[in-house]
Amino acid sequence: MAEAQYSVASQDSLVKVLMSRHIAISQVKRSMPGYRVQIYFGSQRVKATEVKTEFLQLFPKTGAYLSYQQPNFKIRVGDFKTRLEAMKFLKEIQSVYGGAFLVKDDVKLPTN
DSSP, X not given: OHXXXXXXXXXXXXXXXXXXXXXXXXXXXXXXXXXXXXXXXXXXXXXXXXXXXXXXXXXXXXOEEEEEETTEEEEEEEEESSHHHHHHHHHHHTTTOTTOEEEEEEEXXXXX
């Protein structure tokens, strides 16, 4: 009888340990594979910053990310889980950003 009680208590503590590890990993990992729309690619940092600022004025609810991959800067926008979501947004902005295209990227997880 004591053996069964020990087993349950041992499993409870193991579950707690596993849950705390899962929570810790979830808090660290804030991204997942998804899609973004690239609206700028070039070697001028000032121009990249201008494009990002302009985009955020037009689409304030959509994230914009500046990255540098030597020797070029990139502006990628959005955090889309699916290609379909990204395509819909791409069509929405193509009148302003005619050269925009989809890229696979790690996107931010929703915070809710």
